Amino acid sequence: MSNTIYPPESIYNLIPGEEEKIVKPPRYMSKFRDQVKQEKNLSKASNKTMGPAKVDMPSPDKYLLKHSKEKKLPEKKAFSYGHCNQPRKPHVPAKTEAPLMGIHTKKNFVKSNAIGNIMAVPPLPRPAYVHTVHGDKELLDNSGLVPKYIRKKDYGQTPEYIEQRREEVRRAQEQYDSYVKERITEAAMKQLSDEEHQNILQGLKKNWGELHHQYQGLSVVTDTIRKKHRKEQLELELKQLEKDIDLIERYKTIYITNN
Structure with a gap:
C-alpha cells in the first residue's frame, strides 16, 4: 500500500528537479470573426420589437374626414333604351277614354285556321312499350331498347x-x-479455345502437385488440433482440384460468361 502512495527511495530523488511549465498554444481565432459579428448585428436589428416603430409621421394635411369611410351609392342615370333611339311607348289609356271601334285586320283568322286544319298531316304515333298489366306505357326512345348509337358518324370506329x-x-x-x-x-457466353483449355488444365495440375507435395510433407501423427485442421484443409482442396481436372478433361467444349 505504501508503494502506491510514496515513490521508491532513490538517491536520484534527493535532488529536486526543475518544474516543467506547460505552455499552452494560443487560442484559435477564426479569420471570419468580424464578418460574423457584423452579419449577426445586421440581421438582429431588423427583428427588434422593443420601443416605438421607426416610421414616418403622418402629415397634418392628411387627416380623416367625416363620413369618408361610409359606402356611397352610385349616381343615378337617366333611363334609356340602349344605343337605338326608339320612341317612347304611349301611355296606358285611362278609364274615361273609349276604345277605338271599327278597326279590322287584314288577316282572316277563321279562313286561315280552316285551311290549316284541312292541309294538316296527322302526327304519327310515337313507339312505346307497355310494362304493366294496366296498360302503362313508356316511350322507346328513353328506354335504351332502341339502337340510337348505330346512326352516329363514328359508329364502329x-x-x-x-x-x-x-x-x-x-x-x-x-x-x-x-x-x-x-x-x-x-x-x-464465350467458348474457351484449345490453348486456353490446355493452360487451365496445366494450371490445375500444377496446383494439385504443389498441394500434394505439401500433403506428403505432413507429419504422420496428428496429435494436435492444428495438424488435424491442416490435414483436413489440404484434403478438401485436393478433392476440389481433382473434380475440376476431371471436369476439364471430360468436356472439350466449355463456355464461360463475360462476368
Whole structure:
C-alpha cells in the first residue's frame, strides 16, 4: 500500500528537479470573426420589437374626414333604351277614354285556321312499350331498347384514346425487347479455345502437385488440433482440384460468361 502512495527511495530523488511549465498554444481565432459579428448585428436589428416603430409621421394635411369611410351609392342615370333611339311607348289609356271601334285586320283568322286544319298531316304515333298489366306505357326512345348509337358518324370506329393506348403499349414492348436483346448480348457466353483449355488444365495440375507435395510433407501423427485442421484443409482442396481436372478433361467444349 505504501508503494502506491510514496515513490521508491532513490538517491536520484534527493535532488529536486526543475518544474516543467506547460505552455499552452494560443487560442484559435477564426479569420471570419468580424464578418460574423457584423452579419449577426445586421440581421438582429431588423427583428427588434422593443420601443416605438421607426416610421414616418403622418402629415397634418392628411387627416380623416367625416363620413369618408361610409359606402356611397352610385349616381343615378337617366333611363334609356340602349344605343337605338326608339320612341317612347304611349301611355296606358285611362278609364274615361273609349276604345277605338271599327278597326279590322287584314288577316282572316277563321279562313286561315280552316285551311290549316284541312292541309294538316296527322302526327304519327310515337313507339312505346307497355310494362304493366294496366296498360302503362313508356316511350322507346328513353328506354335504351332502341339502337340510337348505330346512326352516329363514328359508329364502329376505334376511339382515339384506345389507339393512343395501343401505341404506348407497342412502344413499351419495343423498348423492352431491345433491352432484353442488349442484356442477352452482354451476357452471351464465350467458348474457351484449345490453348486456353490446355493452360487451365496445366494450371490445375500444377496446383494439385504443389498441394500434394505439401500433403506428403505432413507429419504422420496428428496429435494436435492444428495438424488435424491442416490435414483436413489440404484434403478438401485436393478433392476440389481433382473434380475440376476431371471436369476439364471430360468436356472439350466449355463456355464461360463475360462476368
